[in-house]
Amino acid sequence: MGVIESALEKLRRNGGAAESTVIRQQAVALESWSSAGGGPEVVPSRVITLDRTRLRAAGYLPEVGHELRFADYYREIKRPLIQRALAAGAPANQRLILVASSLPAEGKTFTALNLALSIARERDLSVLLIDADFVKAQIGRVLGVHEEPGLLDAIADPSLDIESLVIGTNIKGLDILPGGRTSGGAAELVGSGRMSEIAARLVARNPRRLVLFDSAPLLVSSEARALNHLPGQIILVARSGVTPRRALQEAIAQLDNKKLKGLVLNNAYATSHSHYYGYPVPVGRGPGGDMV
């Protein structure tokens, strides 16, 4: 295991645009082989490469030189989520995590993507990031997969296997599911029984897989509200200095308080925790360890 992992680490570090398809396929093969005991592992039919420069330019990755600090933030966020998702006897839907916000432009997609990347770094966890903002499809657009069939297609067409629509990435443990083609009635599709079925299938396939929904703003879109009942955990994203207090309160009122696990405050200009500015601080050991 150590050999494989170190090879994967190396791959990841060398990752980005320069990575060759051969090595990538090799890595995928290695991974599927190594985690064969975890259940029927499906190798995504299509694998894409995350272009960090492009993502950064589009505003979905932090500025160069601040990665460590941001890694700290998302480690902080993911730890309690993973803890609950993998707790003994936890219901399967605890592994469905909705990233919601009240209004657009509060850093929802940023949070979802960075959180997904952070979870993917966990050695024995994989994460599926679903672009559930069907109108904007920000993740799909930035990764160039917004034209691909996705979640909506799978709901609309029962003959489609959801797993066949999952797109792999060059980052181990991170898969993407595009939103799919919008043809109106997205809210009804999302609210249908078929959606619940798909969600159940997604988490049933692999017990160490977490599913992250990057949803549309709660106060703007009805799909987001239709999606509310599915996930076991919801985190709410807000932007300091931007999100109106009333909007946040309204969003909270729309959500199930038991599922609402916390709040991510973006653009926090001042904090009481000095270690966010890069000072080393002992980090508690949650499941998944403390590796960066």
Next chain:
Amino acid sequence: MNPSLQQLFDQFVGVWRYRWPAVGAAMVAAFVGWGIVFSMPDRYEAETQVLVDSRTALKPALKDLTNDQDVGVQLSYVQQSLLVDAQLCRIVNAAGMLPECAADPGAAQIPLAQIRKRIQMAVQSIDDRSGQPGSAGATFDITYQDEDRGHAFKVVSVLLDTLIAQTMGGKRQGSEHAQEFLGSQLKEYEKRLQTSEDKLAAFKSQHLGLLPNDDGGYFAQMQKENQAVAEAKITLLMAQNRRATLEGQLHGNAAVLASSVVQPSNANGSPATDTASEIAATQAHLDELLLKFTDKHPDVIATRAALASLKARRAAEIVSLRSGDAAAAAATGASSNPVFQSIQLALNKTDVEIADLRTQLEQHESKAHDLHQLVDTAPQVEAEYSQLTRDYDINKAQYAALLSSYDKSKLGQSADAAGSVGFHIVQPPTVSFKPVSPKRSALLAEVLVVALAAGLALAYALDQFNPVLGSASAVAQLTGLTVLAEVGPAFPTRAKVISRRELRHVSIAIVCLVAVFLIELSLSGAGLRLDIPALQHMVRTWV
């Protein structure tokens, strides 16, 4: 970070969102305000000062002799009355303004009110050494502001003249009123006094004798009479006792003794005629005879018989004396005895005295009886009398007081005419050459400050209307949720650039505003005025 500092920072971030509305509002407010300031008409101020001297040489001389009318009160009264519409209209007309108000003062109420606002009259009292406020008079400042220098001057002049004329006139009028009143009151009281005098006289003549005099009232008199009766009775009793004693002495042993005393021979040698003397003489004769003769001698026998008869007569005399027979007394010679005579005299005197006392007693008794019979009527009369007297006294006192006041008032008027209050014009009416109002520089600065404050207030209000999230602690407090992480700015460099740029732009906007203000200051000094009639009209109605 300090929680309160954090809160302040949150607030700042919230307000900062509305920086451009704030800057816009400040600019609009500033330019509107400056427009108003520049269209405000210039005003010139006319001023005059007069000293009202109420302490002239006459005043101490007339102290207590005249009724002093308070000049201060008169002044403030005139001051108030000057500003009444009709009066003010007359003044303003005299100054050549607002000719329409003479016809209809009601129609010119608004311009009159504006003029009134621009008139200021300040009274400052001057104390003399007594420390009594206003005792030495007062200085009176009159100022008036107008857009026209000539009008300003005229209004102040007319105001000053009117003030002096009305204060003096008012004072004279006041004392005339007082005299008139006092005169009518005097007549009234004279009449009343007359009436009460008549009543009193009539009553006195009707109840003559029943009225209390110097000896006191009815009860005092009655008491006195009763006492007199008692005293007379005692005196009478004493006199009667004395008489009884004297009588006893006259008839008793004293008389007998007196009669037995042999009287010396009278000066003319005639023998005493009373029995006791005869007995003594006969006894002596008998003793002489017995020396010469025996008892058988006839002479002796005869003498002895004569003596015996004399003694018998003597015994009979004593008996009759004891019974008080005056003839007997005379016969026995007792009456010629001085002791007897003095007793007799005293007795006679006592008798006279008793008769006298009896008469007196009777008199007193009848008087007391009379008084006693008046027990019901007399006190009533007395009460009525005292009431009448009191009325009379009061009327008399009042009349006297009024008379003195009347005299004082007359004297005071003469004193005023002679100049016990003096008006000295300290500063004759003058008008400034430079406009005193508006103070444009100050107003321009005020407008700037107010505009900036208004912008800030707008941003603050907008933020309050739509508050945003601040720090994590505030958010946690607001929502009650766990804040999983405070994710710092993803692009701090870019954010810094943007925020600096914003700060710079806002600063430039404010600096521009201040620069405009500075330019305006110099323009205002150079005499720039905006001549916008609508704005000027608005300003006139406001200011």
